[in-house]
Amino acid sequence: MKITKIECFPCTLPRKEGGPDSNVVLVKIYTDEGITGAADGGTCDQNSVLLALKSWRPQLIGADPFNML
Numbered sequence: 001m002k003i004t005k006i007e008c009f010p011c012t013l014p015r016k017e018g019g020p021d022s023n024v025v026l027v028k029i030y031t032d033e034g035i036t037g038a039a040d041g042g043t044c045d046q047n048s049v050l051l052a053l054k055s056w057r058p059q060l061i062g063a064d065p066f067n068m069l
Helices: 046-060
Strands: 003-013 022-031 036-040
Touching: 003 046, 022 046
Parallel strands: none
Antiparallel strands: 003 022, 022 036
């Protein structure tokens, strides 16, 4: 199985209790076997996460999604 595509979705989520909004980046990873995975970058600086994923994309496309190293 190999990673074929990575999509990023920056989102701003309002807090119920009236606190500051949460900025997160949702990430969706596609494989050549039709399996997809999703995750979030946690509460973060969205631009930093998007830049990191953009710079890692060439190494991730074609990689085994189970390789944790």
